Amino acid sequence: MSMFFETIRMSLASLLHNKMRTFLTVLGVIIGIMSIISLMTLVQGATDMVGEQLASAGGNKLTISTFGDQSKAGLTEKDLEQFEVLHNVDYVSANVTGKLTVSGGGESTNGVMVKGIDGNYYRGSTDVLLAGRLLYPTDLESQTTVAMITSGLSEKLFGEMSPIGHTVQTNGISFTIVGVLDSMSPSVGFGDMLFVPRTTASNALNFGLIKAMDVYLLDTEISSETQGLVEDTLFTIFNENENAYSVFDMQIFMDMMGEIMGTMNQLLVGIAAISLLVGGIGIMNMMLVSVSERTNEIGLRKALGAKPQSILMQFVLESVFISMLGGIVGTILGIAGSFAVGAILQVTPTVTFGVIALAFGFSAIVGLVFGIVPARRASMLNPIDALRSN
């Protein structure tokens, strides 16, 4: 054991003695590890971000669109109840939409998306309520004429003034505004929107039957099973016409995304690994030079009782040290770099213990692999020849 520490001491001393050369050699590994680390953390960060966005858009739901046919144009309020009782269904949220001209505050805007929603609409969303309140189930039951307005539309109609309590008119119906929703909310996009009770929209605004519905799941692991149950129910409702509806599982899409990002990650890391290979060749080159420069020293050590394996270990360790040193510096620079680039790209890099462990493992392996040839050469030197060499 004392021999092992002694070998470490000798390796470090020799590396420190040739600071400039060591630094230049280490640079190759630094660049390699730095690119691997920064690429991996950035791609992982981007993957996590996309994943989060998709999840907030509904990773735990099945999205149903109905196209209807002559016999049945869409879903009724009563049809919805059939889905609520299915196994693994948490709740459903259905809506009806139309594009209408909305006026109020003396102004008027056309092409406004008017959405008839229910009390569950906001349970699965991350939309931001700026003022007032959401729609209540009682609004649906009594088909009240209240509405929520997006902040962008409110500004167009009412300017700086709070729209709460004021009314807007559309399709000849007057709605009292009870809430303001941030236009930047995920489900809003960048358009102007007006949210009203679904029942009011279906009837008073003549939007008719339900064309879109989200079925929220308790357990996403068994989403395909639930999808089967939902499809069976739709099949019955639409008189066995499969073309009248479609069911989209967000989870499948997210899994696919994850796979694509994973492949991309591997590809990028593969490319970065090539630069590490170049770094490794640099180490091998330096070690070969070092062995031939120190032929005399090796011969002396052997004459004084060093076994081939001690010499081998001395040089392998030296090479592993350089490489690991590059690994450490490269990891630090790589993380710093990925945060710098991430700040520009607005991506938060994901730094995991695994990535760091991988970088260290990689650099150790590079040192080992590229150090073994020069070290073997050193260990096999004939002490008589080696002693003569100065």
Add this chain to the structure above:
Amino acid sequence: MSESLLTMTNVNKQYIMGDVVFQALTDINFSVEKGEFVSILGPSGSGKSTLMNILGCLDIASSGDYELTGSNIKAMTENQLADIRNKKIGFVFQNFQLLKKQTALDNVMLPLIYSGVSLAKRRERARTMLIEVGLEDKIMSRPNQLSGGQQQRVSIARALVTNPDIILADEPTGALDQKTGAQIMDLFQQLNKEGKTVIMITHDKKIALKASRVMHIVDGRMQKYVEGVE
């Protein structure tokens, strides 16, 4: 009669270069007893270093037997030879062979690394050895801060530090002026008086005659030195 430390029986050494065979040593029969101070005298190219390499287990005889403290060197593995060099033999080289980047202390500690001695013990023993060869004020000096005689003292300290059975010195005064050379010879004589076995190789008759027994080697053949025969 005291016990025999090493014995060479019919040792031959050939160097083979392509299809040229060079006979460097021929029928060497030679033994050294414990506590002796033997010098091997011979002109340049006579095979002194070749003999020293075999005595020091750095090389193996082409034929014949070499027994060192009872074991036959022919049967040894490379690792066993390394152990023998480490524990039984102390080398003193003509050109000192010190590590230039390291202090006298580090240089003297070097063989002990390969004996598995702990750092603290290595330091202590190397320091004791350096004091013994008269270098107490040069312990932390590097070779380029030392005179030739001092460097050779460091290398003698290094040869002694493992407490070996034999000190093997190849032209230990070859790189030194006469006065310093004489001082180094005094040191060897003193070590011999303290009980160390010393085998010294030299081409200098005056130096050789300081030993208690002088062997003569000419063209790879060895015999007892007789005054007047060159």
